Amino acid sequence: MAQSKNLHATWSSQTIFVLAAVGSAVGLGNLWKFPYITGENGGAAFVLVYLLCILAVGLPILIAEITLGRAGQASPPQAMANIVRKVGGSRLWVFLGINGVLGGLLILSFYSVIAGWGLAYFLQSLQGNFVGMDAQGAQNYFDQFVASPGGLVFWHSLIMVATVLIVIKGVRSGIERAINIMMPGLLVILLILFGYAMTMPAFSQSFDFLFQPDFSKLTANSILVALGHAFFTLSLGFGTMMVYGSYLPKSFSIIRATLWIVVADTVIALLAGLVIFSIVFDNGLTPGAGPGLLFQTLPVAFSQMQFGWLLGTLFFAMVVLAALSSAISMIEPGLSWLEQNWGIARAKGAWWLGGGVWFLGLGSALAFNLWQDVTLIGERDIFESMDFLTSNLMLPLGGLFTALFVGWVWSRQQRDQQTGMPPSWSGVYTLVIRWIAPILVAIVFVNNLIA
Ligand code: TRP
Numbered sequence: 224m225a226q227s228k229n230l231h232a233t234w235s236s237q238t239i240f241v242l243a244a245v246g247s248a249v250g251l252g253n254l255w256k257f258p259y260i261t262g263e264n265g266g267a268a269f270v271l272v273y274l275l276c277i278l279a280v281g282l283p284i285l286i287a288e289i290t291l292g293r294a295g296q297a298s299p300p301q302a303m304a305n306i307v308r309k310v311g312g313s314r315l316w317v318f319l320g321i322n323g324v325l326g327g328l329l330i331l332s333f334y335s336v337i338a339g340w341g342l343a344y345f346l347q348s349l350q351g352n353f354v355g356m357d358a359q360g361a362q363n364y365f366d367q368f369v370a371s372p373g374g375l376v377f378w379h380s381l382i383m384v385a386t387v388l389i390v391i392k393g394v395r396s397g398i399e400r401a402i403n404i405m406m407p408g409l410l411v412i413l414l415i416l417f418g419y420a421m422t423m424p425a426f427s428q429s430f431d432f433l434f435q436p437d438f439s440k441l442t443a444n445s446i447l448v449a450l451g452h453a454f455f456t457l458s459l460g461f462g463t464m465m466v467y468g469s470y471l472p473k474s475f476s477i478i479r480a481t482l483w484i485v486v487a488d489t490v491i492a493l494l495a496g497l498v499i500f501s502i503v504f505d506n507g508l509t510p511g512a513g514p515g516l517l518f519q520t521l522p523v524a525f526s527q528m529q530f531g532w533l534l535g536t537l538f539f540a541m542v543v544l545a546a547l548s549s550a551i552s553m554i555e556p557g558l559s560w561l562e563q564n565w566g567i568a569r570a571k572g573a574w575w576l577g578g579g580v581w582f583l584g585l586g587s588a589l590a591f592n593l594w595q596d597v598t599l600i601g602e603r604d605i606f607e608s609m610d611f612l613t614s615n616l617m618l619p620l621g622g623l624f625t626a627l628f629v630g631w632v633w634s635r636q637q638r639d640q641q642t643g644m645p646p647s648w649s650g651v652y653t654l655v656i657r658w659i660a661p662i663l664v665a666i667v668f669v670n671n672l673i674a
Contacts, residue, residue, distance in 0.1 A: 246548030262510035265440025276453035292468025298559035299462035323462025333587035338546035339378025345539035375588035387577035425504035460621030462556035615671035630657035
């Protein structure tokens with residue numbers, strides 16, 4: 224296997240690495256999924272469990288993934304090969320990297336479809352088309368929107384082209400430049416929306432909903448959902464954080480960066496939740512509306528609010544920025560592999576991969592209309608099957624084997640040398656990465672298999 228000969232790319236600063244990783248972590252998972260699963264699972268008690276999962280499982284595996292990337296200094300499959308060559312272990316660990324490459328591409332195929340909805344809603348809102356719309360109108364609009372195969376394919380295509388155009392330029396002139404624009408934009412919009420939400424009468428109700436736990440609302444299933452989401456929201460299990468870690472110069476502190484990433488992702492999810500639930504409660508809407516919360520419920524609220532046109536447009540702009548900065552991180556593991564291992568020029572690789580993902584994504588776009596009745600895995604349509612296969616099966620497997628590798632194949636000393644972890648933490652970390660994280664993830668995985 225070619226050594227990492229083409230790998231000269233490094234982040235230009237620690238801050239930009241943290242921003243890019245936060246850009247990957249913050250996405251539809253935070254803005255679309257977190258609010259609706261919190262709504263469905265009864266609010267604050269679920270949030271508390273989610274926070275525990277982030278701390279006990281997400282944070283340690285995030286450290287593990289970034290460290291593997293930096294130690295391997297190459298795309299995920301090669302990074303694993305490089306590491307086992309050095310510290311011993313089976314060549315089969317390369318499959319951990321390959322699982323990541325494939326998983327990232329598969330996730331992107333349907334993620335891009337939903338990101339496309341965000342883009343369409345942004346433009347609709349910008350044109351003032353939601354002004355004065357009532358609940359029935361918003362519902363009809365959504366139903367008609369997803370019923371159009373041409374429309375969904377069009378928006379999906381735009382997102383894929385944008386993703387390819389960003390990554391094609393490489394780490395510094397592509398990813399970094401885009402991140403430097405998108406992340407400040409996202410944060411400013413979120414703060415404006417948050418400032419507005421604080422002035423709403425329902426803000427305190429929204430706050431209580433997210434932070435006043437009522438444990439009677441918690442079910443065993445909510446705990447599994449919370450753990451699964453902790454993985455998804457931190458972009459774990461699929462080599463994303465590994466490949467971003469591989470661009471990290473040796474002098475940067477992994478631990479400090481990781482803490483920033485986790486705090487930023489969590490705070491952004493909570494702020495977005497506060498904004499969304501303030502709007503929901505203020506308009507007498509229900510928090511448990513499910514996946515349609517963002518696209519069916521919010522436009523109604525925006526249509527009736529003062530400055531709703533502006534706030535709605537900003538909101539959907541934020542969704543697009545968050546989704547794009549995640550999309551580029553899903554294609555990067557595969558792209559770096561084509562580039563570094565197979566010697567394929569970045570531009571060519573990006574178009575081929577983007578084209579392949581686009582093609583796969585057609586199935587997910589058509590699952591909402593023409594191919595509504597086509598089922599792949601069990602009773603799931605194509606979109607749901609892709610989500611199930613990646614989020615529920617491949618992703619926990621990736622996380623599980625990442626934890627097992629770092630916990631059991633690496634010696635503690637080798638590991639600490641890579642992470643630069645203070646000795647006082649190292650014992651706790653060993654316990655968590657060897658036992659706690661793998662056991663919890665295995666439980667989720669087995670439950671997903673049965674479900
Ligand atoms: N974390 C992103 C979100 O919350 C999604 C994401 C990006 C992701 N890269 C990933 C999820 C890799 C799993 C694996 O929307």
